Amino acid sequence: MTYSLDTLITSGGASAAPRTGLSRFAHETAIVLGLVGMVFWLIALISYSPQDAAFSTSGTGGLTANWGGRLGALLADANYFLFGFSAWWPFAAAVRAWLTSLAQWMRGEGRADSQGHFSRTRIAFWLALALLLCASCALEWSRLYRFEGKLPDHAGGALGFIVGPLGVKWLGFTGSGLVFVALVVVGAAVVFRFSWSHVAERLGARLYGLVEARREKREIAEDVALGQQAARLREEVLQEERVEIEEHHPVPVLIEPLVLDVPKSERVAKERQKPLFMELPDSKLPQVDLLDGPTGRQETVSNETLEMTSRLIEKKLKDFGVEVRVVLAQPGPVITRYEIEPATGVKGSQIVNLAKDLARSLSLVSIRVIETIPGKNFMALELPNAKRQSIRLSEILGSQVYNEAKSM
Structure with missing residues (x-):
């Protein structure tokens, strides 16, 4: 001691002389x-x-x-x-x-x-x-x-x-x-x-120091062991097969321009060239002018919306396990048609069965699936537009496509 x-x-008393x-x-x-x-x-x-x-x-x-x-x-x-x-x-x-x-x-x-x-x-x-x-x-x-x-x-x-x-x-x-x-x-x-309290404090401090020293030594030993283990793992040569992942760049969707002016048929042109003072010849069909003419075109689907919807269709179908690629987007006054190319091994019936699920995932009422397109090996999806346009009967009867149809 x-x-x-x-x-x-x-202690106590005056200081010594x-x-x-x-x-x-x-x-x-x-x-x-x-x-x-x-x-x-x-x-x-x-x-x-x-x-x-x-x-x-x-x-x-x-x-x-x-x-x-x-x-x-x-x-x-x-x-x-x-x-x-x-x-x-x-x-x-x-x-x-x-x-x-x-x-x-x-x-x-x-x-x-x-x-x-x-x-x-x-x-x-x-x-x-x-x-x-x-x-x-x-x-x-x-x-x-x-x-x-x-x-x-x-x-x-x-x-x-x-x-x-x-x-x-x-x-x-x-x-x-x-x-x-x-x-x-x-x-x-x-x-x-x-003082026994001082003795207890010093004894407690000494014991605490011994415990802390042992704990630090144990932690240092654990750190050294972990470091040696990590060094051994780094020394092991791992041979892994290198797999090259090809970057997938989406092919841009071909977007057809919206038809704003429908070509007129020859019938409409002849009916417009009527004489002023002569009686009209007999005709089996009434004149197209009797019908209301077409109104001006309303707002159409933008190209950005068509591109985004095309990628969304590809993603949703991929989530369902079906891989397709949208190759063409044809906007119309009422619907927009998206032609898709199914991947190898994908059956058309798979896409048909997913029509309701795809419509729900795209927040649409319904989607029409066209399994076969004449002259193409593609399928088509017809999605309703957010804003529909009105089509006059005079526009249909007076179009060149309608008059040149074989059924006429």
Whole structure:
């Protein structure tokens, strides 16, 4: 255990007066003699032997085994006879007092003799030391009696033989143990001037540091293991077949221009060239002029809408597992016709069966599927326009396509 100079100085009272030459010499002499005495006391306690002649034993008559000779044997026998193994408490208290005196000398202060021999600090020290010895000897007598063979008398010495039975008689075996342990704890704190809370804090900090150090070492070891594993994986040569993916560029959709002016038939041209003052010849059919003429063209489907709808048709059919390609878009006044080219292996019945699902995915009421287009290997989808245009009967009857039809 280490001590700081601040904890070794006696608190309370006025500061010590400056030292004179004589008092300083006396202080230094006391420090040196105290050190020699404590060393002699220590070797006497360490080298104690029951075979040496002393107060409690006559010995074997041989050479003294104690390192301190006959005086050391007497000193050790007296300590162990009176206090048992608790004799180490007075020695530890003497070491503490010597360190306090050494700290005062290093600070240039004289001994605090002017404060009175029986100051409150010294009274507390001696009272705490007495309680510590009584409690320790009693615990030794009641709990460590198996070590009596190594002592000149009972475990706990003569003091334990007196205090121990009294404590067991009045407090019981368990109660006396609790009380004596509490007295040892309090007495040690007062004699050696330390706080058990500080001891607990330092012990907890040390244990926490050890746990954190072990955790850091474990994490470092795990990181090293993961790094080595990753290095081994990088060293393995992986041969993978390279698959070249061809980029699919959609073929632009061919969009036919919307027919704004329907070519007129020869019949309409002849009917317009009628004479002013001659009667009209007999005709089986009424003149086309009797019908209302065509109105101006309304808004048509834009090319951007046709392109977007074409790509949307391809995507929705692909979602259903059918791959097609829109090759032509023919906008009309009422519907727009999209000619599609099915991929290899796609049957026309698959597209026909998906007509309702495709209409629902495109948010339309219905879609007409044309399976066969004369002269082409394509199919067609007819989608209704968002805005329908009106078609006059005169426009149909007066068109060149209608008059040149074979059915006419």
